[in-house]
Amino acid sequence: MATLKDIAKKTKVSQSTVSRVLNRDSSLSVSDETRERIFKAASELGYKTVGQRYGDDAFSNKRIGIAQMFELKELLEDIYYLIMKNILEEECFSKQINTVTLFRNGDRKFIKNDDEKLDGIIAIGRFTPEEIEGFKEYTNNIVFIDSSPDEQKYYSIVPNxxxxxxxxxxxxxxxxxxxxxxxxxxxxxxxxxxxxxxxxxxxxxxxxxxxxxxxxxxxxxxxxxxxxxxxxxxxxxxxxxxxxxxxxxxxxxxxxxxxxxxxxxxxxxxxxxxxxxxxxxxxxxxxxxxxxxxxxYMRENAKAGLLSLDQIWNGENHCKKIVISCELIDRHSVKQL
Incomplete structure (x- = not known):
């Protein structure tokens, strides 16, 4: 079984950092790129935290694809979607769900780098009708985060x-x-x-x-x-x-x-x-x-996406659009006139 040492070696970060990231220590300051690298390595090596070894296995062994609206250059300019993907991967890891990144080829079609089946796709952002039809080549279990292309066909999660x-x-x-x-x-x-x-x-x-x-x-x-x-x-x-x-x-x-x-x-x-x-x-x-x-509340968006997939896997075919509430976080950048 893979160890923290194996992940630390693969990602070139300390074992303590690996442990704190995988256990979602909110007090740890680490870049999104490092966080994503650690979760990706843990998934590839098949590592499980103590909580995962003894936790609920309702999601275990599921395999989902994650599609992004933006390419890497655009993601670096608008980090919202990059952070959303990282959070979704964290939630998947905590539930023992394997993730596969879908990426566009030269023909702008979403592909993956293996022939194994997908149990679902979570698509982050907006996609053309042609891209959505392309997802169906892998699975009909599709959930959208930050868009709602067809409320009669797909589960979706959007901000208010x-x-x-x-x-x-x-x-x-x-x-x-x-x-x-x-x-x-x-x-x-x-x-x-x-x-x-x-x-x-x-x-x-x-x-x-x-x-x-x-x-x-x-x-x-x-x-x-x-x-x-x-x-x-x-x-x-x-x-x-x-x-x-x-x-x-x-x-x-x-x-x-x-x-x-x-x-x-x-x-x-x-x-x-x-x-x-x-x-x-x-x-x-x-x-x-x-x-x-x-x-x-990006994490609530990610959790709602996985909850939607779980409902689809359990035969709940009546689509739902989930609107996530929001809150004003006051940092005193508004002056009282």
Whole structure:
């Protein structure tokens, strides 16, 4: 049987780090890349923690594929999906579920590197109808996280965007802010990867319009990455006659670039401008200053995905769409006016 020493040797990290990662020690600070490497090695070597050896084996020996909307370069720009995959793999490991990464070949078709069957697929993100049909070559047991392409055919897990935006807007207004900007992509991939109005922008615009506060000049349309956040924030500051007092940033991935642009223009957060981000990853937690953010509970998404697969395996064929609640995590980046 594989040991911690075997995993440490394969991953080139210490045995203590391997042990703490596999036992999900929340106090351990380790990169997502290292965490993923450890779980992958443990799975490949067939390692089981003490809890797994004596725990519930309802999921044991199942084998699922994990498909990602983004390629590696895009994942590094928007770490939300990378973190979601890592968390899903952790949950699978804890339940003794074997995972296989599905990746696109030169024809953009999802493939895997072996001929063994899959008991299910969890697809993270948005996928075209053709990609979804391609999944069925491996299994009909498909669950989607962060999209809902067909509520009559597939189980899906999605964040509560409406609640998320409402929490952010209400926090700003309760602190006296009325000039509230939106920063993010106004149009993003929809549930079947067709370009559509982004739900965060949709609910922002509707909420602000209902309150007679919407200002089209306070919409900073940018890609969901740090570089675009930096470029568009610099452009916005240069061209704006009046700056907003607050900004809702639609993804943590934008925040580092936006903050850098603000700092270069000597605009202080929260003294000069208040910020709330969406996703609550380490990018908001360890920003300078730390940013108030909307927590979307990625681990609950992963658990719901596995619960959905379990229901499918047990013959529950009536599809369900699970909407995961969210919460505002206050890090004092919103100033009281």
């Amino acid at each position: 965007y409406h609640l998320a935006v409402r929490l952010a807007i209400n926090e700003f207004i309760e602190k006296g802010h009325k000039d509230i900007a939106f920063m993010g992509s106004c149009y993003t991939f929809g549930d079947t990867k067709a370009i559509t109005l982004d739900p965060r922008f949709y609910y922002y615009r509707n909420s602000m319009s209902d309150k007679k506060l919407f200002n089209k000049n306070f919409v900073i349309d940018c890609e969901m990455n740090s570089k675009s956040g930096y470029d568009k924030m610099k452009e916005f500051i240069k061209n704006s006659e009046n700056m907003p007092s607050a900004i809702f940033i639609a993804s943590d991935s934008i925040a580092p670039g936006a903050l850098k642009a603000l700092q270069e223009e000597n605009i202080s957060v929260p003294d000069d401008i208040s910020i709330i981000t969406f996703n609550n990853t380490s990018l908001s937690e360890f920003a300078n200053p730390p940013l108030t953010s909307i927590e979307v």
